[in-house]
Amino acid sequence: MNVTIIDVAKKAGVSPSTVSRVISGSTRISAATTEKVKAVMEELGYHPNLMAKNLVSRTTMTIGLLLPRNADEAFLDLFFSEVTRGILSQATRAGYDLLLKTGKSEQEELEAVTRLAKGRRVDGIILLQSRRDDTVIRYLLQEKFPFVLIGRDPERPDILSVDNDNVQGAYDVTRHLLELGHRRIGYAGGPLELVVSSDRYEGYRRALAESGIEPDPRWVFGADLIRQDSTAAVRALMEQPERPTALVVMDDLLAFSLLGSLSELGWSVPGDMAVFGFNDNPMSPVSTPPVSSVDIGVYQLGLQAAGLLLKSIKNEEIAERRVIVPHRLLPRESSQPPGS
Amino acid sequence: MNVTIIDVAKKAGVSPSTVSRVISGSTRISAATTEKVKAVMEELGYHPNLMAKNLVSRTTMTIGLLLPRNADEAFLDLFFSEVTRGILSQATRAGYDLLLKTGKSEQEELEAVTRLAKGRRVDGIILLQSRRDDTVIRYLLQEKFPFVLIGRDPERPDILSVDNDNVQGAYDVTRHLLELGHRRIGYAGGPLELVVSSDRYEGYRRALAESGIEPDPRWVFGADLIRQDSTAAVRALMEQPERPTALVVMDDLLAFSLLGSLSELGWSVPGDMAVFGFNDNPMSPVSTPPVSSVDIGVYQLGLQAAGLLLKSIKNEEIAERRVIVPHRLLPRESSQPPGS
Structure with missing residues (x-):
């Protein structure tokens, strides 16, 4: 019965x-x-x-998370596990489930989001990155579909977002390296069409400018180059007559690649090159040498994003449309004064 | 229009x-x-x-994954990120999404699964562990709802499952320690109501029995004890007159706790205690000392489980109802002959 x-x-x-x-x-x-x-x-x-x-x-009691990688790679980057942990924690507390979607290009992301929104599969969506003039965000705004961006859209400062102050973060790291006595400081990151990359590059540039230093463009190189052939990238860098003595690296995973290539080519860290990463990967404190990094509060980013999204779904009042999660510098052995 | x-x-x-x-x-x-x-x-x-x-x-193009932890903890254990990566990869390839559900007790798990199945939220479910006489599995069988177990249900050998041969795995590790010259070998794991724990315990016991060794019950201690107070557990172990010289530890995360406590109490690894873990956590090769472990192919477990579930959902023919993913011993510095 x-x-x-x-x-x-x-x-x-x-x-x-x-x-x-x-x-x-x-x-x-x-x-x-x-x-x-x-x-x-x-x-x-x-x-x-x-x-x-x-x-x-018209509710599904489910929120969607768009992972901007192909499915195979997403959870290799521990950022995703940690942000998922934060989102899942907040969602579960409110009785919501979490639906995972992946897209490995802007086009695939747009298709995934369109299916979720048009198909009414979820009540709202969390995005993990934004591009300049992002078509996914444009679509969601047009459909008036609830979403929160972990990151920042420079053209649309009024959307719901949770972010670090990435300009300030990279500024702080670069200042720290300047205070250690470094003058020739490089930057490894990108692509610059990703807002988080260009924000960190901007913080780096600003700190140098304040010290009257104009960075040599050859000190700045892209993540794609490192992923393709880290050793070639490092060789080109170290063959310069005026090679840098320190690098601001936009992600610890990139820093690990660079460390491997530097060691392979016979350079020592921090002696020949100080390295300061970002995102405080769990491996960073235990790698050889331990890698200096910036704790950006990844769990908090996920937790706050899910909280904001649930408020938006339930039409609750939202005091702060943009939440900033504080960052914290964690200097370790990989960043010492030049020639240590 | x-x-x-x-x-x-x-x-x-x-x-x-x-x-x-x-x-x-x-x-x-x-x-x-x-x-x-x-x-x-x-x-x-x-x-x-x-x-x-x-x-x-009646299809949702979604599969559900039940995480047997509370939401906060699930993704702290890198096993879950890696198994999720395998599942997501296979599901995405077939056009399916992945819905995450957590439950921190058998009762909560049953409620979660009931909601998914009765509410027709997903087309099938992947379970990550089984208990003796598991009520979740009993419910799914009764409802004839498609599911795959990563693990093994001793009472129902005919359900769809993907697993390692955990008896053999622990047998291999214990044999390896015996061949290094250890005779007093302890076991840390559990609770034994989890099938994976009792399987590994059985492999450990069997290898010792073959060498004519009856393990002292005081050498066998539970994961709960380690999680509550690892130092107290280690102290009790090391104060025994006939203390073990090697430990088979059922998960690398437990091994890390034990390493910390041994070091805190002034004992050295591997000199005073050889340690051999399981699941090859990404931290294991880079910890101090690097921890010997068993690679159980976590990504493959996820990939195969999703593949099997999709076949079941689509009523395709299934040749093997139980898939065994091979394991591989990775001896590292933490396991050396006694007194090294």
Whole structure:
């Protein structure tokens, strides 16, 4: 025999519409009533047909996370595990599930998001990066579909976003290296069309400019180059007559590649080259040498993004549309004064 | 103007039911036709209303993954990131999304799975562990809901499962330690109600028995004890007159705790205690000392489990209902002959 919403209402001594509101997670029902109705649902073994409910209430109790990598690579980068951990924690607390979607190009990301939004698969979406003039963001705004960006869209400062102050972060790292006595400081990161890359590059440039240093363009090289052939990139860098003595590296994973290539070519870190990374990978404190990094609070980025998205989905009031998670420099053995 | 399935069919020169089959991912439509229909859908901007489609076809194009931890902890263990990576890779290739669910007790897991299955939120579920007489598995069998277990259910050898040979794995590790000259070998793991724990314990016990060694029960201690107070557990172990010289540890994360406590109490690894872990955590090769471990092919476990589940969902023929992913011993500095 099938248990219906009517049976639950009778047994709990409330109206069927109250039961329905409890099921849809309405905040207008008291905690005591919610408890009682849930206990009766449990007792009678009543499970709402969520699919049918979704057609009525248009909620899926699910949030989507778009991973901007192909599926194979996404969770190799521990940033994704950690941000997922934060999102999952907040979502679960609110009774929401998490749907993972991957896209390895802007076009694939747009297709994935279109399917999620048009197909009503999720109530809202979290994006993990933005490009200049991002078509995914443009689409979501046009559809008025709830989303939160972990990052920043320079052209649309009013969208919901959770971010670090990446300009300040790279500025702080570069200042730290200047204070250690470095003058020739390079930057490895990019591509610059990603906002986080250009923000960090800007912080680096600004700190040097304040010290009257114009960075040699040959000291600045892209992540793609390192990923393709890290050793060739390092060789080109170290063959310059005026080679840098320190590098600001936009991600610890890139720093690990550079460390490997420097060592392979017979250069020592930090003696010949100080290295300061970003994102505080769990491997950074235990690598050889331990890599200096910036803790950007990845778990907090995920937690806050999910919190903001849930408020947006539920039409709750949002005081701060842009949340900044603080960063923290963690100098380790890889960054010492020049010639250490 | 809304584009309908009829418009797509006309433009592609096929029947509406063919378009419908392409949308539902039927294998009965040729690749050429599928390509053509998809191109037309793209061109006309047609997006099937997935929710409505789901009500008809009863498919969600989504698989569920049950994480047996609370949401906060799940992705701290890199096993989960790596298994998720394998699952996501296979699912994405087949056009499926991945829904994450967490449960931190058998009761919570059962509730989560009940919601997924009864609510028709997913087409099938992957479980990451099993208990003796597991109620979650009993429920899924009773509902005839597609699922794959990463692990093994001793009472139901015929369910779809992907696993390592954990008895053999722990047997191999214990033999390796015996061959290094150890005789007093302890085991840290558990709880034994988890099948993976009892399997590894069984392999350990069997290898010792073959060498005529009866393990002292005081050499065997549980993961819970280590998690609560690793130092107290190690102190109790090392105060025994006949203390072990080597430990088989059922997970590298536990091995890291034990290493920390041994060092804190002034004991050296591998000199005073050889340690051999499991699951080859990415930190294991770079920890101090590098921890010997067993590579259990976590990515493959995820990949194969998703493959098996998709076959089950699509009612395709399944040759092997139980897939064994091979393991590989990785001896490192933490396991040396006694007194090294």
